[in-house]
Amino acid sequence: MAAPTGKAPSSVWTRPERPRREQPTLGREQIVDAALALLDADGLAGLSMRRLGTRLNAGATSVYWHVANKDELLELAMDRVMSEVAVPDAAEAGGWRPAVAGYARSLRAMIRRHPWTVTLFGSRPMIGPNATRVMDEVLTAFRHAGFTGHDLEYAWALVVDYVIGAAGSEASRAAHQRGVTTDERIASMGTYLRRIDAERPRLAEHIRAVWAKEDDQVLEGRFAFGLECLLDGLETRR
Amino acid sequence: MAAPTGKAPSSVWTRPERPRREQPTLGREQIVDAALALLDADGLAGLSMRRLGTRLNAGATSVYWHVANKDELLELAMDRVMSEVAVPDAAEAGGWRPAVAGYARSLRAMIRRHPWTVTLFGSRPMIGPNATRVMDEVLTAFRHAGFTGHDLEYAWALVVDYVIGAAGSEASRAAHQRGVTTDERIASMGTYLRRIDAERPRLAEHIRAVWAKEDDQVLEGRFAFGLECLLDGLETRR
DNA sequence: CTCCCTCTCGTACAGCGTTCGAGCCGATTC
DNA sequence: GAATCGGCTCGAACGCTGTACGAGAGGGAG
Secondary structure, rough: OOOOOOOOOOOOHHHHHHHHHHOOOHHHHHHHHHHHHHHHHHHHHHOOOOHHHHHHHOOOOOOHHHHHHOOHHHHHHHHHHHHHOOOOOOOHHHOOHHHHHHHHHHHHHHHHHHOOHHHHHOOOOOOOHHHHHHHHHHHHHHHOOOOOHHHHHHHHHHHHHHHHHHHHHHHHHHHHOOOHHHHHHHHHHHHHHHHHHHOOOOHHHHHHHHHHHHOOOHHHHHHHHHHHHHHHHOOOOO | OOOOOOOOOOOHHHHHOOOOOOOOOHHHHHHHHHHHHHHHHHHHHOOOHHHHHHHHOOOHHHHHOOOOOHHHHHHHHHHHOOOHHHHHOOOHHHHHHHHHHHHHHHHHHHHHHHHHHHHHHOOOOOOOHHHHHHHHHHHHHHHHHHHHHHHHHHHHHHHHHHHHHHHHHHHHHHHHHHOOOHHHHHHHHHHHHHHHHHHHHHHHHHHHHHHOOOOHHHHHHHHHHHHHHHHHHOOOOO
């Protein structure tokens, strides 16, 4: 994987795609397509350059002509999924608040569709065309609210950090529940939960009560609660 | 060095003079110690079972007697660093709000000391003794505020999700700035930033203005802003 | 003494990301 | 037509990873 050296990183976006000759050869587009398919199916661990090659009916290392790194490939994949994030126009949506809320929901939905993005957010500066488009639109929404200068950056960071944190915790928790019922999960804690019972009875009670009905509806409510809290806090500061 | 091959008569010279029993054998404690040292020094990529073994003056695979997996080792490491997180008592700190704020700051500080935790949060259910201790204390703080049932869970999730998201984005951004000045970083974007200049001038302006002075002080202010926003929002709902 | 349990570690295996260089093929140039 | 070139593919190899396995050392117990 990437070696975090001290040199200035050269990003995919700074280098033009190699000019293509015909159709039947591979290009960045289909490579990213195939990578996305593997990522969505089996997560980050499901994407290896060899598997990607065979999926493309190509040699294992042919991809390296079109993409320098696996890291670069992941950058491309990240920007691709960012194209799914929509930011409502503040004027049409009826103010900055619906616009920002719509963005937050859209971003969360995207992360839930592509849980592998969680690990990758911020692993590199996201400056791809779609990421910049989203950022630009969100910033204009916040400017509609009256934020400027540092407060503008602070407000944006607050929303995006929360959404990534919340959607991330949902996604990774979902990954561990796949094919396991809540009862089984509680049962698998077995003696350990019983020890918590003894040492921290109120916590154990809470765990049982909350985990027992942690379905999609509750998660939806959880996110809505957090988002509204956060927007209320922003409202008083604009 | 003589290598003992086959069934050569066992001579003093063919074998090291004392088969190394200097340490009372390794235990989980020192294994986690060494793992933490590697993780803090070189991040997640810096921890390999072989490096860990040599660091412990042990064979590469000796660790597997004490720990089943690398995953388990990381779970132990995660719980160890959770011991650094402190939750002020609500009564002593002067209310739920200072208590929760203190917890948030302590968690963020821990993540900044151990940036490799970012990827690991939520990658497995955190039910180690220290994690449960922290969760218990935080829940009692929120109960002091009057939260119960679902709102209790929602409030807790809001804070922890935000802190992890914010500290995570800080940590990963810091990892990419290591040894690179902001000027170099902006310069490395080169023509690409100029394209953003052309297509999204307000965004480019914002990027230059914000990235230019993204020092620790600004990050501190950013976190404080978000945290206060969020606590304000919680205040109206308790 | 032998037996057994705890613990160490060399070896091996499959898989990873990536480099290198050989080679194919269509287009251009002589 | 022949030679050359550049875009592109790909097999082989390198060094690394996590982990399974089994041989064996050390010390206590019978």
